[in-house]
Amino acid sequence: MNNTLMNDEAQKKSVLTPDQDYYKDIFHQHANDEYAKAIQLAQNRVTDFLKNNQKPFSGIRPDEMKSKVENVDLDIPLPDYESLLNEADELYVKHATAYHLPEYIAHLNCPVVIPALAAEVLISAINSSQDTYDQSAGGTFIERKLIDWTSKQIGYSENADGIFTAGGSQSNLMGLLLARDYFSLEYQKWNIKLDGLPPDASKFRIFVSDKAHFSNHKNAWILGLGEQAIIHVGVDARYRMDPKQLEKAIAKEIEKGNIPIAITATAGTTDFGNVDPLTEIATVASRHNLWLHVDAAYGCGLLLTEKYRYLLNGIELADSVTIDYHKSFFQPISSSAFIVKNKLHLNIIKHHADYLNPKEQNYDALPAQINKSIIQSTRRFDALKLWFTLRYMGKEKLGQYTDTIIETAQQTAAYIEQDENFELLCHSDIGVLVFRFVNGLDQSNYCNINQYIKEKLFFSGEVLVASTKVNGKFYLKFTIFNPLTTLNDIKNILKLIKQNGNDYQQLN
Ligand SMILES: *Cc1c(COP(=O)(O)O)cnc(C)c1O
Numbered sequence: 345m346n347n348t349l350m351n352d353e354a355q356k357k358s359v360l361t362p363d364q365d366y367y368k369d370i371f372h373q374h375a376n377d378e379y380a381k382a383i384q385l386a387q388n389r390v391t392d393f394l395k396n397n398q399k400p401f402s403g404i405r406p407d408e409m410k411s412k413v414e415n416v417d418l419d420i421p422l423p424d425y426e427s428l429l430n431e432a433d434e435l436y437v438k439h440a441t442a443y444h445l446p447e448y449i450a451h452l453n454c455p456v457v458i459p460a461l462a463a464e465v466l467i468s469a470i471n472s473s474q475d476t477y478d479q480s481a482g483g484t485f486i487e488r489k490l491i492d493w494t495s496k497q498i499g500y501s502e503n504a505d506g507i508f509t510a511g512g513s514q515s516n517l518m519g520l521l522l523a524r525d526y527f528s529l530e531y532q533k534w535n536i537k538l539d540g541l542p543p544d545a546s547k548f549r550i551f552v553s554d555k556a557h558f559s560n561h562k563n564a565w566i567l568g569l570g571e572q573a574i575i576h577v578g579v580d581a582r583y584r585m586d587p588k589q590l591e592k593a594i595a596k597e598i599e600k601g602n603i604p605i606a607i608t609a610t611a612g613t614t615d616f617g618n619v620d621p622l623t624e625i626a627t628v629a630s631r632h633n634l635w636l637h638v639d640a641a642y643g644c645g646l647l648l649t650e651k652y653r654y655l656l657n658g659i660e661l662a663d664s665v666t667i668d669y670h671k672s673f674f675q676p677i678s679s680s681a682f683i684v685k686n687k688l689h690l691n692i693i694k695h696h697a698d699y700l701n702p703k704e705q706n707y708d709a710l711p712a713q714i715n716k717s718i719i720q721s722t723r724r725f726d727a728l729k730l731w732f733t734l735r736y737m738g739k740e741k742l743g744q745y746t747d748t749i750i751e752t753a754q755q756t757a758a759y760i761e762q763d764e765n766f767e768l769l770c771h772s773d774i775g776v777l778v779f780r781f782v783n784g785l786d787q788s789n790y791c792n793i794n795q796y797i798k799e800k801l802f803f804s805g806e807v808l809v810a811s812t813k814v815n816g817k818f819y820l821k822f823t824i825f826n827p828l829t830t831l832n833d834i835k836n837i838l839k840l841i842k843q844n845g846n847d848y849q850q851l852n
């Protein structure tokens with residue numbers, strides 16, 4: 345195929361020549377009309393999704409969903425965007441979980457803000473890669489400015505730095521990686537990057553609370569320390585790490601001949617939305633020269649509220665922090681960051697490739713974000729979404745959304761507590777409430793009833809609640825994550841839960 349320049353005639357009319365028609369599906373300078381058409385049609389489906397999906401879930405069962413997808417022959421393409429989008433409707437959109445509805449109250453999925461969606465249009469089409477300046481230009485500096493801005497919200501000095509990542513799990517991995525390698529370099533004069541794990545690496549210990557995110561365990565494994573390296577510290581009545589028990593746990597490991605290297609505190613636990621006592625934990629960390637990583641994947645939204653910012657007091661004492669903008673900053677997936685208090689520590693991650701970021705390059709003059717990236721080379725310009733959000737909506741508005749969520753959660757907690765049909769396990773700093781339906785005489789049946797309720801609601805598609813186990817017992821879990829959700833919405837959900845609980849008792 346000859347794809348040289350258009351002739352004058354075609355250029356005037358802006359029509360594609362036969363050759364160019366063959367290439368119309370490539371995003372390029374002569375494909376304006378095709379691009380506009382495709383995006384417009386796709387966008388119509390998005391507005392239909394908002395119009396048509398009135399329940400958070402269709403209730404479709406996995407076997408039916410699977411066979412719909414299985415029946416597609418991937419080797420026979422569809423003739424036009426209309427049929428393509430019709431198929432996508434059947435296979436995806438109709439059955440997609442609608443996080444923006446108040447009846448979706450299950451996991452840490454936020455509704456997303458529209459300026460970030462506008463940014464997505466630019467991000468995916470222009471498709472910059474953030475690894476080097478020559479692949480991103482403005483993208484590099486926009487990302488850097490947002491990292492600096494986030495560092496400032498944390499309370500770090502200008503000595504901080506960081507990078508956008510794919511998610512909180514990855515950011516937590518970076519935290520533990522730096523903790524491990526820094527420990528070895530500083531205290532053992534051992535360079536893990538060059539020489540692999542030191543002989544006593546199997547003695548390294550990382551302290552997390554009982555309610556810390558599971559990514560800590562996976563990350564310890566990925567880092568070659570094994571899950572055995574994770575020491576669970578007991579929690580208080582609100583499932584926050586207990587600093588006294590932390591101190592004891594550290595002493596116990598030292599006594600056993602093991603080597604404490606780091607603590608991960610959680611600012612906003614996934615199960616309870618509570619913030620570990622950061623200042624007290626930081627004191628313990630500094631007493632023992634341990635790296636302190638704060639996992640604020642969920643709690644980072646508190647950075648933006650004036651009213652509740654105090655809950656994160658002490659976060660500025662951490663050596664590194666995980667931020668999930670795609671949770672508490674209402675950003676579309678993916679958008680996260682890893683921030684480190686002392687930028688020199690990021691040097692541990694640097695690796696030079698001659699074709700991309702050669703060693704002799706002056707990175708002040710010609711920056712390369714890849715120097716700070718742990719596993720992604722080619723990396724999306726996710727930062728633009730946060731940029732659009734801050735530039736259009738402003739930080740204050742985001743903070744107020746979080747205030748609203750916290751207050752709705754407080755009202756909900758009070759409402760659940762006064763209803764004898766329910767037992768609330770504990771209050772939340774942010775918006776996660778763990779409770780169960782307890783109406784009925786036989787306590788041994790509580791787990792079954794609550795499991796029944798959750799499943800029944802899920803397959804009706806009416807309401808999506810989550811669940812968790814506490815001390816081996818099954819509980820329902822509300823994650824209140826939508827500022828549009830009102831106490832009244834939640835009262836209706838609780839009414840449905842009650843109805844289903846009563847149904848179960850009639851059936852059994
Ligand atoms: C969600 C979550 C994570 C993991 O973040 P991802 O973006 O899902 O990888 C880590 N820690 C906590 C406390 C979380 O809630």
